[in-house]
Amino acid sequence: MAHPFDLTGKVALLTGGNSGIGLGMALALAEAGADIAIWGTSAAKNEAARAELERTGRRVLVLRCDVGDEHAVSAAFDRTVSELGRVDGCFANAGVSGRGLSSFLDMTTEEWNRVLRVNLHGAFYTFRAAAKHMVHRGEGGVLVGTASLAAIEAAPRSEHYAATKGAMISMIRSLAVEFARHRIRAHAILPGWIETDMTANAIANPKFHGNVLPRIPMRRWGTGADFGGIAVYLMSDASAYHTGDSFVIDGGYALF
Numbered sequence: 001m002a003h004p005f006d007l008t009g010k011v012a013l014l015t016g017g018n019s020g021i022g023l024g025m026a027l028a029l030a031e032a033g034a035d036i037a038i039w040g041t042s043a044a045k046n047e048a049a050r051a052e053l054e055r056t057g058r059r060v061l062v063l064r065c066d067v068g069d070e071h072a073v074s075a076a077f078d079r080t081v082s083e084l085g086r087v088d089g090c091f092a093n094a095g096v097s098g099r100g101l102s103s104f105l106d107m108t109t110e111e112w113n114r115v116l117r118v119n120l121h122g123a124f125y126t127f128r129a130a131a132k133h134m135v136h137r138g139e140g141g142v143l144v145g146t147a148s149l150a151a152i153e154a155a156p157r158s159e160h161y162a163a164t165k166g167a168m169i170s171m172i173r174s175l176a177v178e179f180a181r182h183r184i185r186a187h188a189i190l191p192g193w194i195e196t197d198m199t200a201n202a203i204a205n206p207k208f209h210g211n212v213l214p215r216i217p218m219r220r221w222g223t224g225a226d227f228g229g230i231a232v233y234l235m236s237d238a239s240a241y242h243t244g245d246s247f248v249i250d251g252g253y254a255l256f
Contacts, residue, residue, distance in 0.1 A: 004238040008033035011084045012235060013077075015039045015067050015126055016094030018049040020196030021146060024224025025091055025231035030056040032232045037080045037087070039065035039094070059084060067094045067122030077129040086137060089235040090130035092123040092168075093146040097198050098158040112160045119164035123171070131179060140183030142234050145172050147188045147246070149254055165190075169246055176244030185243035187234055192250020194222035217252035 012029045016022040017038030026049070030036050035058050040046045043064060050062040061083050065076040080087060096118045101107055127143050134141040150158065151165035169188045176186040193212060195203060202208050203221060213219065230247055233239050248254055 005232055005236045006033055007232065007235055010034045010088040010235060011037065011080075011086050012089040012091065012231075013037045013039070013080055013087045013130065014091040014093055015065070015122070016146075017091070018042060018045040018062070020198070020224045021191060021194060021227050022091065022093040022224070023049055023052070024227045025093070026053060027056070027225070028228025028232050029089070029235060030058040030060075031228075032236070033058070034089070034235065035059040035061075035084055037061040037063070037084055039063050039067065039076055041066055066118075067092075067126055068117040070121075070125050073122070073125040073129055077126075077133070081133060086139075087130055087133055087141065088139075089142045089144065089231075090126060091144045091146070091231065092126045094122055094126075095119045095146065095164075095198070098161045101157045104157060104159050107160065115160040116164055119161065120167050123168060127171070127175065131175065131184065134184050135179070135182050138182070141185075142239075143172070143175055143179075143184065143186040144231070144234055145169075145186075145188050147172075147190045149190055149192050149248070149250060151188075151190060152248075153254065172246075173244050180243060183240075185234070185239065187243070188246040189227065189230060190246055190248045190250070191227070192216070192222060192248070192253040194224070194226070196224070215253060215256055216250070217256050220251065222249065222251055 012034045014022045017026045018040035046062045053060045063076050145168045147168040148165040150162040155162035172186045172188040
């Protein structure tokens with residue numbers, strides 16, 4: 001009998017998979033036996049991720065894709081299936097943060113749309129392509145969206161970012177119900193303060209560091225590797241009857 005966490009023969013697609021949380025997930029999934037497709041917009045980061053992932057011995061496909069471009073997502077998904085044969089797990093992880101506004105009153109329509117374009121519309125395009133593929137193939141699968149604590153805690157001056165992450169959870173819950181009959185599961189992951197390119201400036205700020213780190217009961221920032229275990233679980237047969245959940249992975253921050 002196969003080990004329930006053995007992902008041999010499965011294919012995982014991760015948007016924003018060339019660094020941070022996405023890469024941490026991708027590495028764990030590859031080490032569990034899955035072949036990997038990652039989409040990212042930085043050619044340099046894509047190639048660095050490819051080199052790291054290929055050391056696992058799995059098949060690796062790396063594509064440049066702007067998930068906010070509907071046609072680019074469709075083309076990238078078609079190529080992913082063409083080269084790797086299938087997609088069993090789709091992790092919508094690509095995202096952008098807000099640009100340090102002094103007040104919601106200063107937020108422009110352009111800034112609002114910039115964040116929604118990637119974080120929400122990009123997840124929609126990605127999940128739509130994956131769900132169509134999974135329904136057509138008829139073998140089930142899993143859709144996983146990277147949300148944020150901003151979805152459930154106040155994010156002043158970053159209302160656009162918070163809106164996208166709250167919407168991610170709502171979209172995931174709806175997908176979980178609509179596609180359960182097709183054996184397609186859906187989940188959201190809510191990271192806390194994680195060391196990534198997106199958070200680098202904040203974490204490097206002494207005032208921020210002094211205010212936030214003491215509030216994390218585990219007394220450290222999270223890393224991409226902290227998301228490997230949940231990714232493997234959600235793609236594995238071990239979670240076959242588990243859907244519609246939201247996983248807070250924050251070192252205890254939201255509790256304290």
